[in-house]
Amino acid sequence: MCTWYLETLDSKPVQNMAIPLSYSERDPVPGGCNLEFDLDIDPNIYLEYNFFDTTIKFAPANLGYARGTDPLPCDIGTGRDSRWRLLYDVYQYFLPENDITQEGLLEHLQRMAEVPQVKANAIKVVTLTANDKTSVSFSSLRGQGVIYNVIVRDPLLNTSAAYVPAHTYACSFEAKEDNCSSLGRVSTKVFFTLFALLGLFICFFGHRFWKTELFFIGFIFMGFFFYILITRLTLIKYDVRLILTAVTGSVGGILLVAAWWRFGILTFCMLCVGLVLGFLISSVTFFTPLGNLKVFHDDGVFWVTFSCIAVLIPVVFMGCLRILNILTCGFIGSYSVVLAFDSYLYTSLSYITLNVLKRALNVDFHRAFTNVPFQTNDFIILAVWGMLAVSGITLQIRRERGRPFFPPHPYKLWKRERERRVTNILDPSYHIPPLRERLYGRLTQIKELFQKEQPAGERTPLLL
DSSP states (O other): OOOOOOOOSOSSOOOOOOOOOOOOTTSOBTTTTOSSSSSSSOOBEEEEEOSSEEEEEEOOOBOOOOTTSOOOOSSSOOSTTSGGGOEEEEEEEEOOTTOOOHHHHHHHHGGGSSHHHHHHHSEEEEEEETTSOSEEEEEOOTTOOEEEEEEEEETTTTEEEEOBOEEEOSSOSSOSSSOSSSOSOHHHHHHHHHHHHHHHHHHHHTTTSHHHHHHHHHHHHHHHHHHHHHHHHOOOOHHHHHHHHHHHHHHHHHHHHHHHHHHOOHHHHHHHHHHHHHHHHHHHHHHSGGGGSGGGGSHHHHHHHHHHHHHHHHHHTTTOHHHHHHHHHHHHHHHHHHHHHHHHSOOGGGHHHHHHHHHHHOTTGGGEEOOOOOOHHHHHHHHHHHHHHHHHHHHHHHHTTTSOSSOOOHHHHHHHHHHHHHHOTTSGGGGSOOHHHHHHHHHHHHHHHHSOOOOSSOSSOOOO
16 A cells, blocks of 8 residues: 655645556665655655756665565675666656646656656666766756656666656746746847847848948957856846946947958958857857767866867868858858847757857856757747848858958048048048038037127227
8 A cells, every 4th residue: 555645835726646656676776775865765856957057866776675675785885786786867858848837747747757658758868877976967948848857777687767757947937027938038138139130130231231240240259258257257137237248249349340440450350250150150069969978078178179169260261251251141140030039939049159158157067968959949940040041141142243352441541532632622622621620610609609799889989
């Protein structure tokens, strides 16, 4: 006879589900060697999450034993006849996108309760040995339901057993703003909507409007590094950080445009352009299963490899700068639209760059596995991203055919035009006073508006 007890702190009706599972004496006992949690035998998975990562913890298992006999000791010996031979397979299962209902959760939990169902439906992320710490971290996916479970295997007897599954949406259902039902703050939506409008213009017209593109690139450069710096060093609220990032990014864009206007160093500007494209390509590389390799869980290896890929892009295209510039306009400009979509509708494609940002902000994120689901929304948005990028690149290549690769140095043009106006008397602009005199004259006119009008007529009598 077995009795279940259920307690809830909420006065509203709560849906629940109980699934009894039977095991033989050859099957391992999940949580049978618990030394950390409350229960003597604790098969539960304990889950914690924050904005950056989600961590699951569980108690080690013990070898199976017959009913009525004493369990085997947990800490005596580490040979093949002890619990140290057991292996732990950690599985991850993604709920359908935008499904946060209780009915949907209970339905999918049944697929993660028994060993055959877990193996058939979920993704195996990692296998732990008895020597490893029974704790695994994952990248938090806000608003996306995820179910985790662990299967303990006995390789000697070829038997297995499942722990109790745990789930999370990595968000709060009770928060007034930015909760599970309405992800995204108003400030985030405004910021990325304006960013996407500028990016869409750059995608199709960036190479023609060279200074606007430089402002866009400088905005990304300065804004990205400033956000990392201000987040790690201060405790300012998110909305204030976003506003400061927008202001600083605008300053960075203006500085890059000013550097081009005054010095006209094309190589420096194209280096910035190429590094932004390299950053996106490197982020895409680590967004694939390659990023979950154990070697890249070391921060040093990760950042060196990431930087090498980012720097390699401008080096490879250094001989064809116009192609590099047009490719950057197409891919970066169209990806800004993807980020805007994520502000209103969940998409896994935003984690291409968000995972890199998380790793730069959080020192413990290197332990996290960065798996994400790829569902209907993601396929649609990926198709939109691809069509925008291909259309923008194709349009700019066809339109720029036969034109100069890049505009001339603005400062030299301005200086040459000024000298021409000085020496050419027939030029109407020759007779225009210098800027200083024009400003002084305008200031004099403004002063005259506030001066008292002089009375008309003579002040002294005429001498006869």
